[in-house]
Amino acid sequence: MAVTQAQLKRSGVDHSTAEPLLIARNISKAFGHVQALSDAYIDVYAGEIVALVGDNGAGKSTLIKVLSGAHRQDAGEIVIRGQSATINNPNDSFDLGIATVYQDLALLPSRDVVANLFVGRELTNRGILDRRKMTEEANRVVRQLRTNLPSVRTPVRFLSGGQRQAVAIARVVRFGAEILLLDEPTAALGVKESHEMLTLIENLKERNKGIIVVSHNLAHVFRICDRITVLRHGETVGTLVKEETDSTEVVRLITGADLL
């Protein structure tokens, strides 16, 4: 289900010589009797946003988690920058330059923003935590995102849904990863915050990141993405270039209704 070069041209990204940052093909994953993924495919190039859409339970989060190392696929291949990759755990995924914002954010409520930004990737100086440097860098990232937290020492428990989402995104930005996986980044947000989040994601695209965004909101999808990959019952049924399609067609692919 790869895209043709002609389609890519029209998506506004010149990939004629480039190879995808990430390809996941023939991915399958079962949880007991539930076949969450059976034949999933997705790819993403640098400097583009691919939307991953599908009904509830279609397997979107599972595919994201396979790529982030939270789950190990039963079968299928992951290729990162042209090289076959094995992702057994979250650290493997980080090391390949993949950073993930999960649907439930995976934040630490009792810990402050600094600790949340650096969890699993703390900075040390001769074995001792470099708390000053982490605080400075946290402030820098928060500023860079044109954000305005009262203090990076505030426990995440006290933040609003939107602020938490921003912390989760800030973490990903800080990693400097090239491949970003965002699972429903606007789901918990109001109209204004959603708008700001989408702008932020577009900014990240400008920085030449390859971004996969899961979303149920087709208006958001059509606003920011270049291509749309549709997952149904764990199977990729197709990838559409935004300029060549509209939401009716996407909905039909999602639900499996006749495409006449």
Place this chain on the structure above:
Amino acid sequence: MTAIFEKIKQPGDTQEEDSRLRRLLSQREVQLLLVLVVFTLLVRAGGAKGFLGPTHFPIFLSQVAPDMLVVIPMAMLLIGGMFDLSVTGVANLSVVLVGWTFSRLLGTMDDTLLIILVVAIGLTAGLIVGAINGLAVTRLRMNPLMTTLATWWMAQGAATGVAGGESRHNFVGSFRDIARFQPLRDLGETFPFLQEMRISTLPMPVFYAAIVIFLGWLILTRTRFGWHIFATGSDRLGAALNGVNVNRVTLVGFIATSVAAAMCGIVWASRLTSAPPNTLGGLELRVIAAAVIGGAALTGGEGSVLGAVLGLFFMHMIRSATIQLGLPVYWEFFVLGAVLFTAVAFDAWTKRRADTQ
């Protein structure tokens, strides 16, 4: 992004000074310290003039020290979202193994060697029970409450079984030094002020406790592993998704707690030069309650070493105040219970208030 990072309302935001004082006063450690000071003054006013005075304080410290060895790793275990009921059983097992080994091997080898062997056996027992607890909870996903209740009983049963109804008294004389040696004694002769302040008479367990407190503080606040403990207790799944090895955090926590409990047992055996299987009682609840009073959350993710230290001080202060004031000791438990109740109620109240803000 300004709206997303919308400013959080904080009380006294406009008045910096006021806000700093409030923040200080909102820290559990500071609150607890104030309570301890007030408590001390009240007890002194109530008639026990020497309470925590220069004569009492060093004795008090050496009484608290064995529990202190255990409360620090227990607090770290709680911060990591777990807890361990088995420490009393482990400590008693260690006591009995010490007595048993002495009674079997006394005279067969060099005394120093024997002492090293005895201590190694005691600590190994702790290591084994800790590893069983940790592996059961992480690999087999067994419930920590039931697992450590079971290993408590097994360890206690093994202790009674090995003891076989005998209290053993065949100890190597110098084994007493583990609990009684006063490392600063000589220093006290050259610096009289150390003697006046009774620092030179502090026995070894106080120094073991000081080392454990320092290590606990260092690990928890200054190392990646410490932050991983907080992360694991704050949200186990979230921490794991971010690459924290949550099972290692839990396993190390259980092992450290059990080894500390074994060390506590060795200190007691040395102090009493006797090894009955019921040397320790109620250790688990004493240290868990102390850690909770000191701000460790039973749900994990919160707490501190200083809080645990102060919490344990409070527990022991209540105990010695009861004695010094000549109150009937039967009431000691009532007071301990009331303090614990108040601490938990206060916790719930601050959480409720924070949630509605």
